[in-house]
Amino acid sequence: MYRLPRFSRRARWAVPAGALAATGAVMAGALISTAQASPALPARTAAQLLAAVAGRTGPPPAFTGTVVETASLGLPDLPGTSDPTSITSLLTGSHTIRIWYANPSHVRLAVPGTMSESDMIVNGRTAWYWQSTTNSVTRYLLPARPSRAEQTPGASPGSVAMTPQQAATQALAAVGPTTRVSVQSNVMVAGEPAYQLVLAPKSASSLVGQVRIAIDAARDVPLRVQVYARGAANPAFQVGFTSVSFVQPAAANFAFTPPSGAKVKTVTLGRSGGSGDVPAMTPSADGAPTVIGNGWLAVAVLPSSALSVVPGGSGSASSAGRAASSAAQAASGSSPGGGGAVGGEDAAIFGALMQSAAHVHGAWGSGRLLRTSLLSVLITSVGHVLVGAVAPSVLYADAAQANRVPVTHAK
Amino acid sequence: MSTAEPGAASDPGAAAAAERGAVRDPGAAAAAERGAAPGPRGGATTTWSPLRSPAAAGPGYPPAAVSWLRLLTSELRLVFRRRRNLALLAVVAVIPVIIGIALRLAAPPTSGGSGQGPPFLDQVAGNGVFLAFLALTIQLTLVLPLVVAVVAGDTIAGEAGYGTLRYLLAVPAGRTRLLGVKYLSVVAFGLVAAALIAAVSLICGVSLFPVGPVTLLSGTTVSLAQGLLRVAFVTLYVAGAMAALGAIGVAISTFTEHAIGAIAALAIIVVASQVADSVPQFGVVHPYLPTHWWDSFDSLLRAPIDTTTLLHGLLSFGVYVVIFGSIAWARFTSSDVTS
Numbered sequence: 001m002y003r004l005p006r007f008s009r010r011a012r013w014a015v016p017a018g019a020l021a022a023t024g025a026v027m028a029g030a031l032i033s034t035a036q037a038s039p040a041l042p043a044r045t046a047a048q049l050l051a052a053v054a055g056r057t058g059p060p061p062a063f064t065g066t067v068v069e070t071a072s073l074g075l076p077d078l079p080g081t082s083d084p085t086s087i088t089s090l091l092t093g094s095h096t097i098r099i100w101y102a103n104p105s106h107v108r109l110a111v112p113g114t115m116s117e118s119d120m121i122v123n124g125r126t127a128w129y130w131q132s133t134t135n136s137v138t139r140y141l142l143p144a145r146p147s148r149a150e151q152t153p154g155a156s157p158g159s160v161a162m163t164p165q166q167a168a169t170q171a172l173a174a175v176g177p178t179t180r181v182s183v184q185s186n187v188m189v190a191g192e193p194a195y196q197l198v199l200a201p202k203s204a205s206s207l208v209g210q211v212r213i214a215i216d217a218a219r220d221v222p223l224r225v226q227v228y229a230r231g232a233a234n235p236a237f238q239v240g241f242t243s244v245s246f247v248q249p250a251a252a253n254f255a256f257t258p259p260s261g262a263k264v265k266t267v268t269l270g271r272s273g274g275s276g277d278v279p280a281m282t283p284s285a286d287g288a289p290t291v292i293g294n295g296w297l298a299v300a301v302l303p304s305s306a307l308s309v310v311p312g313g314s315g316s317a318s319s320a321g322r323a324a325s326s327a328a329q330a331a332s333g334s335s336p337g338g339g340g341a342v343g344g345e346d347a348a349i350f351g352a353l354m355q356s357a358a359h360v361h362g363a364w365g366s367g368r369l370l371r372t373s374l375l376s377v378l379i380t381s382v383g384h385v386l387v388g389a390v391a392p393s394v395l396y397a398d399a400a401q402a403n404r405v406p407v408t409h410a411k
Numbered sequence: 412m413s414t415a416e417p418g419a420a421s422d423p424g425a426a427a428a429a430e431r432g433a434v435r436d437p438g439a440a441a442a443a444e445r446g447a448a449p450g451p452r453g454g455a456t457t458t459w460s461p462l463r464s465p466a467a468a469g470p471g472y473p474p475a476a477v478s479w480l481r482l483l484t485s486e487l488r489l490v491f492r493r494r495r496n497l498a499l500l501a502v503v504a505v506i507p508v509i510i511g512i513a514l515r516l517a518a519p520p521t522s523g524g525s526g527q528g529p530p531f532l533d534q535v536a537g538n539g540v541f542l543a544f545l546a547l548t549i550q551l552t553l554v555l556p557l558v559v560a561v562v563a564g565d566t567i568a569g570e571a572g573y574g575t576l577r578y579l580l581a582v583p584a585g586r587t588r589l590l591g592v593k594y595l596s597v598v599a600f601g602l603v604a605a606a607l608i609a610a611v612s613l614i615c616g617v618s619l620f621p622v623g624p625v626t627l628l629s630g631t632t633v634s635l636a637q638g639l640l641r642v643a644f645v646t647l648y649v650a651g652a653m654a655a656l657g658a659i660g661v662a663i664s665t666f667t668e669h670a671i672g673a674i675a676a677l678a679i680i681v682v683a684s685q686v687a688d689s690v691p692q693f694g695v696v697h698p699y700l701p702t703h704w705w706d707s708f709d710s711l712l713r714a715p716i717d718t719t720t721l722l723h724g725l726l727s728f729g730v731y732v733v734i735f736g737s738i739a740w741a742r743f744t745s746s747d748v749t750s
Binding site for chain 1 (some may be wrong): 487530531533534537623624626628629631632635687689694706709710712713714715717719720730733737738740741744745
């Protein structure tokens, strides 16, 4: 009778164990290499990096890429944030956007969902917004002059003509009083070697620990922005490329024909009107926020009624607003003036947020305070909403100031 | 420490195997065919040991490829002639018909749709091709995995439960080859089930609804032929997902003599994985869950196709097949078979 050696039967288990170990090793290796790989690049100072970014002229190079936005602000679990196309969904979790960018007037953004997709396509003077879940298309006719919003904030018209060194000096001078600017070890972002520029607020009252900007070494374009809360090891908010290739995307990406059977709506965007239909968070004129303080300690002060215009959508505002205000009243409980009206399903989100808000009071009055790792929100009993990436004490001081200044004060 | 000694019971084994064949499959002599694989059937020679490969067993054996094929054909015949499996396929095939008829009888097609309900539901009324996507999406959540679980969980445990496994091992085919053939039959069953869903949905969709160019999730419209090609790719992707699930099922099946236990365990794994996949707090482990990439076939319905996601999914399936396939192999080739 053949007798099987014991070892060889055991040895067979080495195969699955090896497969498991190899899988684990590859996964860990991938994670570590993306986290710690530090490509060797010619040394550049913070000033040079600032100069390179601020001194860029013209639009960024054409690219195709995938951007992932991750927010872990420490908010409570919010209802209704599973819809990836909703603005509020950006407050929690992780979101993917695929981008095709040829030039400022040929851009396509696709937000993939499970068995769904939303697309924003800018093609010349026409922009299309497609939602597969509702099978609807919105066609925007853009004003003649393309918007200059693509330019980096630092590249004001005057700075374009300057030398990079001057631009750097100017940029450093602008941020210098409030911010420590430094460089950190180089990183790989989406397979591209990148410098890391670190901006850290000097004020201890800011909740922001540091902002890390990864800048592509070859093209001087930001690849990733990470915002760290004070003392946190992981970013509270980050948005960056997970894959990018700097090649001209195919023209087919920008050609859009509304599919047959889809609902098509046309919106003409002038210089002033029509902005109410843009899916954006722009508050309308009467809700324009007042800003108290500057730099890292800037706090936006809104009348609590301004919350109702945040969720966009002009059509159902009145009915949804009524339903929401009752929900908000219920949520805000004992602070009578503190409940803002929030449109539609966002009432539920607002309610969930308010439940985690604490009652606070002081010389400035009383209200409810919502604290997250990165943002503090104070809703006072007199109807101010103060939002800032600052410690609550700053909000209290600003609340006292806001009480003296009428809320309707324009920016 | 004694190894399996199926050869000692060679003649009664052949009888039992033939009997099993008769139970499973009245018309065919599948088990007899297995038993008829050439080679001496004496006690000493048929004593099987995991270390001896049949190819080296002697000049009387056919080339390995032929014997592989013969074993596979025999196994496929068993799987696809079994009444229970045919009933499972019938269930899988009937569901798209029911969905199609229900949608046809329901409210008239509204342009646009509400955006509520399962994905693709609104598109079916405008284009019958979407019935295939709808049926695959719906069945992929539970019905299809359960069907595959039944077949996969039954592979080894079922034979052990019937008491036929040791007689099956009397066939000079080698355990590795037997396991491979069993697994391939599961893969084939998953592919047939997925293809059946797609085919029945398409036939049903064409006969009940208008058919035309297909609007992808990105809002791009492609020709009908392109759309059908994408249906085919989606079907293959789903079959790949089922192949990964089948590997887990076969692995579990090698650990028990009770097929129902393996089936239930696999069903629980599917449900638990789907539940975990829907809890955002477990986001870190989501990409590693066996079911996470199943519905990533939507990547095929975008323009351009999201190959990154698709390859991630296929990679995940492949890793599951390798890991659980090797577990099944290590277990099956080293365990004592007593039933």
